[in-house]
């Protein structure tokens with residue numbers, strides 16, 4: 001993934017300086033949050049299914065090696081090809097070579113965060129192969145040279161006017177802000193791509209070990225088209241995306257739809273079991289499934305492996321008050337929000353170490369997660385690691401050190417307490433501080449800070465004794 | 467990377483981490499209650515309408531045929547795509563349409579690149595795609611389609627209007643109940659689709675619009691005799 005040079009704080013400032021985007025994001029995220037809540041409320045066995053899903057994920061990861069082999073055996077028996085990619089380069093090279101071998105000029109692609117993670121489009125673009133994103137949101141992102149701001153809704157940050165302008169400038173069509181007209185423009189433009197593409201590329205929502213099937217989930221139908229009309233279908237799967245059986249797949253699909261968009265089921269749950277068979281009418285002649293590691297085995301070996309349960313539903317993004325305020329771009333990673341704050345430093349390195357600190361640990365993410373990942377605990381673990389390896393900001397390390405020394409020493413503790421009492425009481429009105437000086441004013445811009453009590457517990461205790 | 471090397475790395479990670487192995491899953495998937503057929507049909511129709519399908523509940527295949535002829539007569543041309551008669555619950559379906567001068571677009575897709583693209587060009591003109599179903603799911607209003615010989619995928623994909631025919635005895639309460647009965651059917655062809663409503667998107671400011679890439683209109687004709 002290409003990493004920006006801006007620091008996290010710069011990116012946040014950037015995000016906060018665009019109020020119209022901020023409004024679009026918070027409205028969109030909240031609408032999705034409510035849709036999910038409604039869909040879950042009428043789901044009778046919600047909590048039971050959620051715990052079942054969690055068990056399925058835990059079980060799969062604890063025997064992932066066996067399931068991967070079973071999956072690969074089944075795919076190969078069906079005539080599909082499996083390629084094992086250690087990292088982004090191995091994966092991109094394989095696709096590049098495949099494309100060259102088959103003289104592929106045009107590739108139709110369905111939405112996949114994994115391909116963003118490995119910068120597939122750039123790598124193929126350098127080789128002069130045209131790649132067209134076919135998911136409406138991703139298509140808009142591609143036309144405007146932007147980046148997706150949400151793992152489910154890539155243009156959450158855009159207004160209708162933005163989209164109208166982008167289509168008007170890039171597709172030679174009259175300006176409109178009507179979503180259904182914009183929809184028709186995209187449909188007509190994309191037809192030609194679907195019917196002329198030589199290769200279709202998709203991600204994989206789930207791979208089913210017992211049958212060697214892959215499941216692609218889309219509402220638009222582009223996942224079906226790119227896996228049907230081109231002669232070659234390439235599917236790229238993160239190695240953790242396995243479920244053991246079709247029954248487990250069903251459990252996941254029920255939860256995924258409700259968590260992601262509030263639907264009972266996504267429109268197209270497309271289950272692909274091998275390439276087109278001899279007597280079938282249509283479908284791709286070749287199916288290549290690339291299983292990619294790209295840092296996942298390191299996560300699996302760590303104490304943060306629980307994050308690999310994730311099924312990329314995006315619910316934790318919508319629920320997160322931080323995401324609602326700063327939007328996806330500020331995270332600077334293809335994976336934003338709570339899940340991204342954990343995945344990004346693990347997958348993409350130190351540059352993303354500040355992300356786990358951008359959370360109030362309110363727990364809304366854990367509450368909505370369909371596989372009940374304990375996201376707040378993982379965030380705390382990462383914060384601890386940051387302090388231990390010294391990559392937390394200097395002021396934080398110093399203040400933590402002062403705190404550690406003070407809390408261990410009763411006399412120092414007394415002195416600091418007295419000091420804090422005097423200072424906060426000077427700034428406070430009726431027990432609340434509404435304005436703090438210097439950099440601290442960022443805090444009081446948004447809310448009031450409670451002053452320390454006039455008398456501490458120790459003081460009350462000793463005066464009572466007398 | 468070699469397969470055994472890849473898998474070895476994964477195995478090493480698992481051992482380092484000491485993840486708990488959960489062998490038996492104490493919680494089981496619920497299969498849904500097999501209520502009586504009338505209730506099941508009612509629920510199926512209700513849920514399918516809720517996801518913006520057009521449902522037609524008819525008593526026999528003749529009325530079903532009339533319903534389809536009605537839909538066909540509204541179209542700008544006489545071209546259509548469909549599954550083979552063998553897979554449709556209306557006997558001699560394609561012969562009837564042929565006698566009425568409707569043109570069946572053959573959706574066998576050749577390997578050769580040029581031929582392939584000219585076939586797509588031809589198929590693109592079809593106004594309606596007509597298919598049967600392997601099953602319907604009452605709790606979500608979904609239909610399940612396979613892609614065996616004679617069951618082209620494109621019939622439910624390339625056309626603006628998809629008409630699916632289903633008989634009432636094909637309706638299951640939930641996906642769980644279908645899988646426990648017929649899970650082999652899901653994987654006996656290269657493609658099985660669980661379809662819930664017409665193609666849609668809410669990408670632009672969360673506003674729902676229908677028919678982005680797949681069919682924007684989905685009719686389900688339920689034959690209950």
Ligand code: SF4
Nearest residue numbers: 310311313314316369
């Ligand atoms: S962490 Fe949970 S809520 Fe967040 S995207 Fe993954 S599965 Fe969804």
